[in-house]
Amino acid sequence: MTSLTIDTQVSDIVTALPQSADLFRNLRIDYCCGGKIPLKEAAEQRNLEPEEVLKSVKLIEEKRDTRNSLEPSSFGAKTLVAYIQEKYHAGLREELPLLAPYVTKVARVHGENHPHLLRIQEIYKILRAELIEHTEDEDQNVFPLILEFLENPTHELKEKVKPHVFELEEEHDNAGRLLHELREITNGFTPPESACGTYRLVYARLEQLEKETFEHVHLENNVLFDRVREAI
Incomplete structure (x- = not known):
C-alpha cells in the first residue's frame, strides 16, 4: 500500500483501507461526495487535529496488517x-x-x-x-x-x-x-x-x-x- 499521509485524499484512504470509513463516519468527515480533498483539509474543516486523525487511520491499518502477517x-x-x-x-x-x-x-x-x-x-x-x-x-x-x-x-x-x-x-x-x-x-x-x-x-x-x-x-x-x- 502507498504510505498514507495527511496529504492523502480522504477518498483514496477509504479506497485503500475500507474500514477507515467507520472512523470518518464517526468523525463526520465526508469520504463520499466531498472526499476528494486531503485528510489535512478535511480534518481542519471539522476542527480536528490532522495528525491525530492520521494516527487513528494508521492504527486501523496496523491492525489489518497484523492479522494478515501470520x-x-x-x-x-x-x-x-x-x-x-x-x-x-x-x-x-x-x-x-x-x-x-x-x-x-x-x-x-x-x-x-x-x-x-x-x-x-x-x-x-x-x-x-x-x-x-x-x-x-x-x-x-x-x-x-x-x-x-x-x-x-x-x-x-x-x-x-x-x-x-x-x-x-x-x-x-x-x-x-x-x-x-x-x-x-x-x-x-x-x-x-x-x-x-x-x-x-x-x-x-x-x-x-x-x-x-x-x-x-x-x-x-x-x-x-x-x-x-x-x-x-
Missing part, C-alpha cells in the same frame, strides 16, 4: 483455534454490525434503480445472522470439544466430535453459496461507473468479507478439521 497452517491446535477466533471470529463480530448500515443505506437510496441491491441486503441479513450464530457455536461448544479430542482422542469423544464437524462443514457450504450469489449479482464486486462512494464502499467491504470468509473456512475445513479426521 502463517497459521503450521500452528499447534490450541494456537490455531485462538488465531481463528482472534482474526476471523472477532473480526466478523466487529465488521458485520459496522457494515450493515451502509448496506441498508445503499439499498434504500439506490434500490429502486438497481433492484439487485435489495437482494444484496437480503443476503447480507441472512449471512450476518448465520455467521454470528456459527462462530458463537464454535467458540462455546465445538472448539473446546475439538481441542479436548485432539488432546485425548478417546472413542467417546470421537463420537461426540464427528457430527459437529459434519454440521459445521455444511454451514460453511451454505455461507459459500451466499457469497457466490453476492459475487454473481455484483459482477464480481464491480460497482457501476456512476456509483457513489458509499455504493463503492459496500462492494469493497463485501469483497473483503468474501476473501476473509474463504480464508477462515479453509483453515477450519482443510487444516483444523483435517487434524480431527486424522485422529479419528
Whole structure:
C-alpha cells in the first residue's frame, strides 16, 4: 500500500483501507461526495487535529496488517483455534454490525434503480445472522470439544466430535453459496461507473468479507478439521 499521509485524499484512504470509513463516519468527515480533498483539509474543516486523525487511520491499518502477517497452517491446535477466533471470529463480530448500515443505506437510496441491491441486503441479513450464530457455536461448544479430542482422542469423544464437524462443514457450504450469489449479482464486486462512494464502499467491504470468509473456512475445513479426521 502507498504510505498514507495527511496529504492523502480522504477518498483514496477509504479506497485503500475500507474500514477507515467507520472512523470518518464517526468523525463526520465526508469520504463520499466531498472526499476528494486531503485528510489535512478535511480534518481542519471539522476542527480536528490532522495528525491525530492520521494516527487513528494508521492504527486501523496496523491492525489489518497484523492479522494478515501470520502463517497459521503450521500452528499447534490450541494456537490455531485462538488465531481463528482472534482474526476471523472477532473480526466478523466487529465488521458485520459496522457494515450493515451502509448496506441498508445503499439499498434504500439506490434500490429502486438497481433492484439487485435489495437482494444484496437480503443476503447480507441472512449471512450476518448465520455467521454470528456459527462462530458463537464454535467458540462455546465445538472448539473446546475439538481441542479436548485432539488432546485425548478417546472413542467417546470421537463420537461426540464427528457430527459437529459434519454440521459445521455444511454451514460453511451454505455461507459459500451466499457469497457466490453476492459475487454473481455484483459482477464480481464491480460497482457501476456512476456509483457513489458509499455504493463503492459496500462492494469493497463485501469483497473483503468474501476473501476473509474463504480464508477462515479453509483453515477450519482443510487444516483444523483435517487434524480431527486424522485422529479419528
